Amino acid sequence: MLARIACCLVSLVAWSQVKAEPSAVRLMSFNIRMGAGQEGPFRVEPGTLGCLPQCAEVIKAANPDVVGIQEIDRKTNRAAGLDETAELAKLCGLHGTFVPKLKLPGGDYGLAILSKEKPLSVETYYMKGSAHTRALMVCEFADYILANTHFPLKAELCTDASYIVRAKLFERKKPVFFMGDLNSRPNSEAIKSLQKELEILSDTTVPTFPAKAPDRTIDYVMVDKAHASAVSVSKRQVIAAPQATDHCALVVDVKLCSGE
Numbered sequence: 001m002l003a004r005i006a007c008c009l010v011s012l013v014a015w016s017q018v019k020a021e022p023s024a025v026r027l028m029s030f031n032i033r034m035g036a037g038q039e040g041p042f043r044v045e046p047g048t049l050g051c052l053p054q055c056a057e058v059i060k061a062a063n064p065d066v067v068g069i070q071e072i073d074r075k076t077n078r079a080a081g082l083d084e085t086a087e088l089a090k091l092c093g094l095h096g097t098f099v100p101k102l103k104l105p106g107g108d109y110g111l112a113i114l115s116k117e118k119p120l121s122v123e124t125y126y127m128k129g130s131a132h133t134r135a136l137m138v139c140e141f142a143d144y145i146l147a148n149t150h151f152p153l154k155a156e157l158c159t160d161a162s163y164i165v166r167a168k169l170f171e172r173k174k175p176v177f178f179m180g181d182l183n184s185r186p187n188s189e190a191i192k193s194l195q196k197e198l199e200i201l202s203d204t205t206v207p208t209f210p211a212k213a214p215d216r217t218i219d220y221v222m223v224d225k226a227h228a229s230a231v232s233v234s235k236r237q238v239i240a241a242p243q244a245t246d247h248c249a250l251v252v253d254v255k256l257c258s259g260e
Helices: 002-020 052-062 084-092 155-169 189-194 225-230
Strands: 023-031 066-074 095-104 107-115 121-127 134-140 145-150 176-181 198-200 219-224 231-239 249-256
Touching (some): 023 145, 023 219, 052 231, 066 084, 066 095, 066 145, 066 176, 095 121, 121 155, 145 155, 198 225, 219 225
Antiparallel strands (some): 095 107, 198 219
């Protein structure tokens, strides 16, 4: 009897140690410029997928668990009627989630998240932009929340957007990873504002734009400070792929500790 109890205790200890092991998550942020390539008009040639296959190759090579996509169209005339999220998801073998931020002839312009698992929920919050409405896309997954955005071009509007991001991502029960093309340099007021509630995980010393000859950092991956102590970074990458788009892709490998 004592031997059986001892065996059960050993099994319980072993099980708890397995549960306590940190889980690895590969995060990716990527502005794909509507699959229109790294320069020239914002247009996909009818009958083609534009540069979506090249974008897909970058994503597949990185093999992320989840990727935030900025600048993506759904069935617009300029995208030759393509549902670019569906096409990119198919090419990458991932689940695709799209949220619109602007109506255009034929369809919508917005944000997307590609992921290995389907989101449990999706929220969208809107922000004022220089030329059009901007959006914050928030997807909840089993172990974390991913927020994806594309900030305005004007510095003061970026700062205004940072206040909205901080308000909407505050006091979440799971780690919140925030990413996107923020159109703001590391020493800008917008980034300083975000850092009051978020910690930067990506390498800000490596330029992210333009992909052909990067000279400035405007793309980021962050985590909310409330959960930063439970997150450790094991690897950071900045991937330039000018054959695909005008922004470098960011990849950050993290480990999530349960804290139990």
